[in-house]
Amino acid sequence: MTELPRVLQQLWGMEGPARPGPKPTFHISDIGNAAIKLADAGGLGAVSMSKVAAELGFTTMSLYRYVDSKDELYVVMLEQAFGPPAAVDPGADWRQRITTWALAFRDGLRRHPWALQIPIVEPPLSPLQLEWMENGLRAFEDTGLSPGDSLSAMLLVNIYVRGAGAITVGAPSGSEEVLEANRLYVQRLAMLADPDRFPTIARNLQSRPAEDFDVDYDAGEFIFGLDAVLDGIEALIARRA
Amino acid sequence: MTELPRVLQQLWGMEGPARPGPKPTFHISDIGNAAIKLADAGGLGAVSMSKVAAELGFTTMSLYRYVDSKDELYVVMLEQAFGPPAAVDPGADWRQRITTWALAFRDGLRRHPWALQIPIVEPPLSPLQLEWMENGLRAFEDTGLSPGDSLSAMLLVNIYVRGAGAITVGAPSGSEEVLEANRLYVQRLAMLADPDRFPTIARNLQSRPAEDFDVDYDAGEFIFGLDAVLDGIEALIARRA
């Protein structure tokens, strides 16, 4: 019942006893790397069993000797895309520690935007993901938060980074492409936001200088939002003390 | 250039001038409703052009007279799934107002969990989505926040609800199914979290009473996290004042 799915067993390096028959030609991580390469180049849509197999020089169906379904392939991709988290600086305070953690996570998402498109069906159990969890929890170690609250706080930061990423990730921050899309959006919004029906939106648009919309979300807004989240956690810490 | 995509024109009811040829048999909203019905019953995976068409009693290709691609169908679904937002209570303070807004959003996600699986490719421009935006912004009206900060604050709450939903939505809150999955996860985690490599996780698990894991996230944790987010926004308001 607590028996792990095959993919997780492989990721944890739980080798069974030696068996007859040919040895596998490659390892599950090779599949993950090939899939990540495809996704980095062409988005998650470019990842198909046949393309991954072709990338490795194998046939489509051979992959199913390593992975039970495409969803399991996603698990492997998520495990390997981010690499190990940065070490926790024991000298820093909790805000610095969790900020470092969040920025590293954000950078990983920026390198692999497709990660946000993979539906989360269950909480993480793979080795590197647990290391990220470990380091995230460690950030709250000396805050006096209970174990449950620490987990919630970490989850809150995690949710924020993912959410902010969903909005901003996908095109290089501050690129002309993003600015252009943003301008087009504001233009359309101004056209549609009838002041009678949408007074607050209309007023919001009118009272902002044009260059205010050319905001580089990644540079400033991300930290802005993160700080708000951390202020909320700080209030929690104070309340619990 | 600011010409709207066809779907948005239809959603805003921008009818062109009278034209020769047969009148359309139905409206784009019929397609959306049929798709929503399918998604509610069988998840987003159950929504295909052919199934939606069959639901309406039409052929697959007829849908393309109303929608340019499946992505546009998603836009229609998101527009119609949530309905209009609740009216803003002018007597309440900003925390109550945005809390009401967030809970309504959360309830909508609970009714239509598939909404979280639809990748967001651009900010909303459809009528009801703008109404939600309008009401969200209105919650911060008397806080003294700048237009830009109000937008960021609303976005932060929006991100939180979506993120919390991604974790909890999908099965009825507190159902035996969810509790069982949770117990299995904790069991596996305990098995994998070697105290040498993952000391904080291991300690976190050990120091929590067993019934602490049987948490009904939706009931308590959601508000817990939301309050933390709002505390962060409150700190921002205080700083700006």
Place this chain on the structure above:
DNA sequence: GCACACTGTGTGCGCCATACACAGACCATA
């Protein structure tokens, strides 16, 4: 040296989104 579990392969199924050509329905115009 041998049995046989296990490897990678080939074929095929049902489903998907959508391109394209077409027949007929309908309305603006004359």
Place this chain on the structure above:
DNA sequence: TATGGTCTGTGTATGGCGCACACAGTGTGC
């Protein structure tokens, strides 16, 4: 009232997808 042109819904087809299944060959543990 006649009609031309345009729009509607349909039929057919294409290339891709995930994956089931049967199979041939391989190489290790006995």
